[in-house]
Amino acid sequence: MVELNTKYGTDLLKKGFAKMTKGGVIMDVTTAEQARIAENAGAISVMALERVPADIRAEGGVARMADPLKIKEIMDAVTIPVMAKVRIGHLAEAKALEALGVDMIDESEVLTPADPFFHINKKEIKVPFVCGARNLGEAVRRIWEGAAMIRTKGEAGTGDIIEAVRHVRLMNQGIEEVKQSDDHELWEMATNIAKSYETLMTQTREMLFGKPVIRDEDVLFGNYTYLEIKKGLYEVLLEIRRMGRLPVVNFAAGGVSSPADAVLMMEHGVDGIFVGSGIFKSADPMKMASAIVQATASWDDPSVLVEVSKGLSGMKGRSVEKMPEIEKIQGRGW
Amino acid sequence: MIIGVLDIQGDVSEHMDMVKASGEAPKRVRRVDDMKDISGLIIPGGESTMIGPYMKLRGIDKYIIEKNIPIMGTCAGLIVTSKEVIGGNTYIPLFKIKVSRNAYGRQRESFETDIDIKGIGNFRGVFIRAPVIEEVYSGDILSYYNGKPVMVKDGKNLGMTFHPEIYGDPRIHQLFINGL
Numbered sequence: 001m002v003e004l005n006t007k008y009g010t011d012l013l014k015k016g017f018a019k020m021t022k023g024g025v026i027m028d029v030t031t032a033e034q035a036r037i038a039e040n041a042g043a044i045s046v047m048a049l050e051r052v053p054a055d056i057r058a059e060g061g062v063a064r065m066a067d068p069l070k071i072k073e074i075m076d077a078v079t080i081p082v083m084a085k086v087r088i089g090h091l092a093e094a095k096a097l098e099a100l101g102v103d104m105i106d107e108s109e110v111l112t113p114a115d116p117f118f119h120i121n122k123k124e125i126k127v128p129f130v131c132g133a134r135n136l137g138e139a140v141r142r143i144w145e146g147a148a149m150i151r152t153k154g155e156a157g158t159g160d161i162i163e164a165v166r167h168v169r170l171m172n173q174g175i176e177e178v179k180q181s182d183d184h185e186l187w188e189m190a191t192n193i194a195k196s197y198e199t200l201m202t203q204t205r206e207m208l209f210g211k212p213v214i215r216d217e218d219v220l221f222g223n224y225t226y227l228e229i230k231k232g233l234y235e236v237l238l239e240i241r242r243m244g245r246l247p248v249v250n251f252a253a254g255g256v257s258s259p260a261d262a263v264l265m266m267e268h269g270v271d272g273i274f275v276g277s278g279i280f281k282s283a284d285p286m287k288m289a290s291a292i293v294q295a296t297a298s299w300d301d302p303s304v305l306v307e308v309s310k311g312l313s314g315m316k317g318r319s320v321e322k323m324p325e326i327e328k329i330q331g332r333g334w
Numbered sequence: 335m336i337i338g339v340l341d342i343q344g345d346v347s348e349h350m351d352m353v354k355a356s357g358e359a360p361k362r363v364r365r366v367d368d369m370k371d372i373s374g375l376i377i378p379g380g381e382s383t384m385i386g387p388y389m390k391l392r393g394i395d396k397y398i399i400e401k402n403i404p405i406m407g408t409c410a411g412l413i414v415t416s417k418e419v420i421g422g423n424t425y426i427p428l429f430k431i432k433v434s435r436n437a438y439g440r441q442r443e444s445f446e447t448d449i450d451i452k453g454i455g456n457f458r459g460v461f462i463r464a465p466v467i468e469e470v471y472s473g474d475i476l477s478y479y480n481g482k483p484v485m486v487k488d489g490k491n492l493g494m495t496f497h498p499e500i501y502g503d504p505r506i507h508q509l510f511i512n513g514l
Contacts (some may be wrong), residue, residue, distance in 0.1 A: 006447040013444045016345075016462050016500040020379050020410070023343035042388075044343060044381040079421060079435060080381055081463065103441035103463070127442060297342060297388055300364070 009126025011146075017081075017104065017128050018149035018249040021045060021272055025262070025293045026251070028052050028276040030070075032077035034285070041289035042297075045081040045103070047274070048074040053110045053157030054277035054315070057329075063111040065093040068100050075102070083130070088333055089115020091124070098127045104149070106130045107142075109332035110156045110276075117200040117334065121222040122146030132253065134167045134330055136174025137193045140240075143248055144232045150246055152270075153330040154254015157277050159317025161261045163330060164254045168268045171250070178240045186241065190234035196334050197221045197229050245269075254330070257282070258314045259295030259305055266299035281315035288312060337511060338363035338372035342388045344380020344410060348499040355504040356511050366397045373514050374404040374490070376507075377411030379462065379497050382435070386414040386425040395426045404490035406510040412493040413465055420468065429493050430471040431486060437466035446501070451477040451485060454505050459484065459496040467495060490514060 007013075024044030029035040035046045048071040056063045065086050075082045081103035086093035088107055093114075097105050107120055109132050119142065122129040128148035133139035139150045152171070154164030178186065197220045202212040214220075216227035224232070239247040249272070252265035257278030265273060273296050275289075282288040291308035298304035320328070339349045341362040353360035353376070363369055375398065377385065389395045398405065405428055407415045414425040418432035438444070441463055449459040452474070459479065466482050473488030485494040485506075490513050498506040 004447045004449075006445050008443070008445050010446060012460060012500065013441075013446060013462060016460055016497060017441050017444065019345040019348060019500065020381070020462060022345060022347075022380070023341070024381060024384055039383060042384045044384050075440075080383060081441065098442070101440045101442050293384070297384070 014128035014148040025273045025296050032073045035074045035077045037286050039078045039080050042293035048082055048084045052277040054281050057157040085111055087111040088113040089118050091120050094120050094125050098125050104128050109329050113332050135170040140193050140236045143236050149249045151251040151253040155320045156254045158255050158320055159257035159315045160320045161255045164252050186237045190230050193233050194230045259291045259308050262292050262296045263299045283313040335373045336361050336371050338375040340377045343384045344378040346378050349376045349378050352499045352504045352507040356508045366393050377407045379409035382410040382413040406492045431467055432469035433465040434468050435465050436463050449477050449479055458501045460500045461496045464495045
């Protein structure tokens with residue numbers, strides 16, 4: 001018998017799955033019927049939710065992983081991959097979605113965070129993860145933790161694109177900085193990016209000893225020591241410098257609500273588009289879904305954007321500029 | 335030689351890198367206008383539900399048939415060029431085979447494994463929500479996994495259910511290019 005050396009859930013399979021989504025549109029859906037509308041419009045994947053971000057925002061309360069019955073109903077309705085969200089740091093929800101068999105897990109700031117110190121150690125889960133990021137530092141931490149895909153956080157549920165643009169610009173500028181940096185500077189960056197993992201130990205030692213001293217051999221996250229974390233982050237930065245981009249797929253999310261928004265984000269160099277509330281909060285979801293897919297597929301051809309934008313009415317939305325800081329969800333995550 | 339990589343949706347840049355590693359010039363093909371000077375076209379992995387309709391919408395399917403452009407299709411790229419598809423639509427009936435979409439299951443069931451390819455030898459096959467080839471009506475079967483064909487060759491056309499571009503081994507791309 002030949003040893004086939006068959007493996008499941010490897011890093012290569014997780015990142016490979018994410019690569020298959022490039023150039024596509026992923027849509028938030030809350031019912032099997034919406035999922036079918038998305039699939040027929042050309043979505044390459046759907047995100048199964050109980051409520052779209054705009055409704056989560058409006059209703060308040062604690063937002064958790066969706067009902068598995070709801071997710072299963074959507075999985076059974078379409079042939080394209082199905083993603084679902086878990087709360088930041090909620091390993092139990094992630095294991096539940098893994099057992100349910102969703103194709104990708106979104107560790108999402110749209111839900112109420114479950115862990116004030118850490119995100120999930122995504123290397124422990126065989127299903128690939130997508131995570132939000134506002135800048136390169138957040139992206140590097142998530143990639144080191146095992147994320148197979150990054151998306152901008154933007155400001156979900158608003159229909160306002162400004163925050164997604166802010167985040168993609170910060171990401172791209174960060175990548176430029178990495179490209180210009182030598183090894184020593186990258187190590188400095190890694191040390192700085194690693195600070196976020198110190199919080200729990202710092203608070204503990206401050207309480208116990210009155211002074212927070214963190215040493216390289218201290219275990220800070222999972223089984224990883226402070227030094228191992230810094231080295232891991234440094235490796236990610238080296239890969240970014242070598243590739244001249246993030247080493248994983250990078251999508252736009254959080255405020256995309258028109259075909260033109262999708263095109264704008266593609267022009268900023270993202271690999272694809274998440275649309276949340278923008279479709280099923282619009283006047284004609286079928287038309288909007290199809291228009292966003294067509295515009296994304298032809299993002300380099302403005303005449304298509306003109307054609308698909310005719311007679312299209314977007315969600316009312318809410319300007320982020322006037323929004324009090326406390327209402328913004330993009331700050332969730334560490 | 336210029337080798338086109340269909341750039342509608344999917345892992346385009348990974349295939350571009352493999353063409354480069356094979357010593358040839360890759361070219362992104364978004365529309366028929368991009369196809370005039372290519373010697374062959376690679377259709378990448380992704381979602382056949384998006385790649386297929388846009389190939390039709392842009393007339394790429396007709397141009398492939400009309401100009402008899404050699405095709406290398408991986409995963410979704412094989413689905414959109416198969417004569418019969420279980421659980422999906424057909425677009426270009428180039429490969430005289432029957433495929434079944436997502437037949438191994440969901441992403442959790444995606445796997446990598448060692449396969450043996452006729453004319454190449456041992457190869458690391460990366461299967462991501464891969465289709466299964468149920469029948470081969472004509473052409474040569476170059477590789478099997480678990481008793482099912484995973485790679486076929488019909489004239490200059492080369493089709494496989496796995497992703498050589500994800501593992502980063504250019505030998506299959508070289509095989510396609512050498513046959514042009």
